[in-house]
Amino acid sequence: MDISQALGLLRKQISALKISKEKVHKLAYELLTLKGLDLGCIDCDAVHELRKGLISKLEKVLPPPITLPERRLEHLVEMAVCAQIDGCTYHSSSEMISLYGDHHCNRDQFPTETIQILTNHQNEVWFVQFSNNGDYLASSSRDCTAIIWKVQDDNRVTPRHLLRSHKSPVSFVTWSPDDTMLLTCGNMEVLKLWDVETGTCKRTFGNDDFIVSSCAWFPDSKRLVCGSSDPKKGIYMWDCEGNEIKAWKGMRMPKVLDLAVTPDGENLISIFSDKEITILNLTTSAERVISEGHSITSLSVSGDSKFLIVNLNSQEIHMWDIAGEWTKPLKYEGHRQQRYVIRSCFGGVNSMFIASGSEDSKVYIWNRRNSKPIEILSGHMTTVNCVSWNPKRFNMLASASDDYTIRIWGPSVQSR
Template sequence: MRFPESEQPEDSSASLDAVAGPSSVGLDHPGPSNGHLNGNGFAAVTNGASVASAAGNGVPKHNGHSKQSSAPSHSLSVARVTLPGSSLYDDSDVDREEFVRLVIQSLRDVGYIESAATLEAESGYAMETSDVADFRRFILEARWSKAENALQRLGVRDREGLWDARFLISQQKYLELLEAQQTTDALHVLRNELAPLDVDSEQLHTLASLMMCSEPEDLRQRAGWDGAAGNSRRILLDNLQRYIPPSTMVPPRRFATLLHQANVYQRQQCVYHNVPTSTTGFSLFSDHQCDETGFPRVTTTILKVHSDEVWMLEWSRDGNFLASSSNDKSVIIWGNGPEEWEQRHVLIHPYPVISMAWSLDDSILLAGSEHHIKMWNTKTGVCLRTLDEHSEQVTALVWLPDNSGFLSAGMDFKIVLWNTEGQRRDVWGILPVRVAHMVITPDFTRLVAIGMRAPLPVDPRENDPAAPAANGAPTSSPPPKDEHRLLVFDFATRRNEWSTLFDGELTSLSVSQNSQYALISRSPDDIQLWDLNTGRMARKYTGQRQSKDIIRSCFGGFESNFVISGSEDSNVYVWHRDTGVLLEVLEGHGEGSVNCVAWNPRNERMFASCSDDGTIRIWEAPPPEMMLESPSASIAPDYPQVATKGKGKTRQRWDDGA
């Protein structure tokens, strides 16, 4: 908004054509008492130490409080600048007035109060009218009646919006009266101001119950409110902002919000965005772009001890250990030592292991095979307990985020809840699918499962009393061909929020770190990204091959920015999650499928893959010495390998020496 030609900024000490500037002045005028000059020849002023009133504010303020000058102020005449047009630049769509007002707001926010006043004077644009400044002051000073009367002057004329805004103001007033133990006045507000606003009866009862609080601290705790002396009035201002036109009352820190949005957009467009070893801040001087050479695309270690196909990988929580399971009926725990990977324990099972899970402190590894679960001590390699609750293959194991126990699921239609000692606590009941995989979202709100659609198990004696039950195991008719289901449950209530059917086998499931997305591998040749909040598919990733084998894909990198999968063509595929761009096709494994990939949870620049060739590969970013020698390398070249005797593995060499 522009100052009227017949007026000057409120509390300003100069006319429109000669407007008050900062207290620091040019070389013809004495500066502050410290006598220091900045590089432009002007006396330096501590931010906010000598404050001129900002135009249209009514009172000088910094962070919402009046601030008195601690040094004499000197005037520097600043002529108003009149520019043609209304755009910031001739070829720009940005409105000049909006831009200048946001600059003024930002200057005030960081403490350049006098600079903001000078810019208002020179541009003729007021960041806000005196009505807005008065409204802010009324709220911060608890002058509730005046604040309510100011709402319509600020453009809040919609009946519903006006009532909502009045409710927020009256609610703050009511809580402050209760905090001050003025119960009679608080009751008056409840009956005569809040109740007539058509408040939801349950909400009104909740507010009324607060009158039973005997101490202010009890009130603040029960109301989730930090009191009149806290930030509650500023929070109230932020909440009232949504009812006032933004052109009238500029949203708080609007420039910072726009810069954050620009940062997020640039990171989304940077397909190789990943956290480097040493992170740097977001620069305003250049667009963000990650160097693709820092992406983990080179095999740095090959682990070969398994005597058969390696089916599954699972990182420890701290990222220092890796568990691998194989068709040779063993699980190997690998440790990342100071110089190389080491084989820590070989855990023998009666059947191949098809599900694993580390405890939150990495002290226990759960391993599921056929119908039983083994609990292993990862420090000693000793089996602590064998659990035999399931009647068919145990396909999924998940440790609870609150460390109260773990869940197991399998092809017998049920999910079992265990405590940390391996004692059964509960059974979720009969599910409509044979569970193939199961995940709990990191925010602990949902359980997501995939599996083969099937009718509920029926005891055959229900139809034929003479028919014996098969060892008590549930029986059912075969499921419809190629029909599989994704199910999403509310974890607290166990209620099925939504589900969807697929034609084609679902082989793996993982959830992003922000708990929003589920990644599903589907045969043939399809990986899908589903939004758990909307229940809709967001994106597909193609290129990999999957027709007959179980291939496990996953998220990876900083903020789960990447999608990675093995393939039946012996390669590893990597996509950018948000754009679906195929970034890398990594070669190196021998013949057969790459069955599983797993990204290190603590090192965004490392992941592992395992294959039918019996090996595990550790992938990392090329070391600096390699990039100096071969800066154009993009896919792991066939570097010489040196066998490590007794370790059953090979390590890549970066030089050509023998």
């Protein structure tokens, strides 16, 4: 039986007999696989085209209950919505998308221009991070201080507390999930806990023998974890009162360069010995190890706990899925990084964007679906060490630089 005869049979006899959908599907499968034909002399592309044509003809002759799967309308609507988002390079709107009009987030609402320069630090600014509610900004500097800033309703940023307690440069800060506390790490120094409302130091963790390299919060804002660059010290979990809850240490424990806890609290992610990412499931204790070919300088996790990005000194940023479904990372190129510790961040709706500093004094922004940057922001005079995207005001970005300044980026003047 040739294909035309088979189609005639389906059109005139099979559908009229009202036989089961399963048998019709089986018949269609036999046709699509061209079972019994010698394909050795047939070009694969030609076979592909034959199959496409056959499917098109089958859809015309078979009744809808057979050709249309269940929840087809829901699937089509989802496809249409996703297509609008995927086609929007600057998608940063949390509003509902309508099928009755084309969706498009334009560049006018994207952070592309400097709207404010903060000059309160007296030396290189090494780290910057917005609070989870978007109302505050924290920064740390080589001048041995950290600053808590208030984000006003008009997006202007003003200083609120100057945090003086560290004896060495402050290399890292991180907000508690409820934004009431702030952790600061001194460069090769101890860890300190601050009250955001009063700006006072509530507690110091560790001692001169425990050198903290990085720290992170658990979602309950009651527990924290920190890692040491000293291999003998490892990783410690504490509560906010300074009580040790758990420790990962031992003779075989490598030095910890950076770490993070996913926002859902399920995974502890650590950078070990330059080139190794370890993902530890805190419930099952299952462990996944990812090896990179170049030295890793920093780590960041997406707000939905699905992805992580690492900065490499090979001038690339790699994105991995935390669940382990990808065997290779997505790669982002364009920025410059060889000697410095550069920190990147996720931003926008559903962590759709990746932003990073660079040794060429610029800020680079990628739509995470594309390896080429969509924006390159100029303004700083030297290396940009860290960037942070406001998690609630998607058109607001902050960057910290060795030029002693913090720049706040927003939409262009014309669009405001």
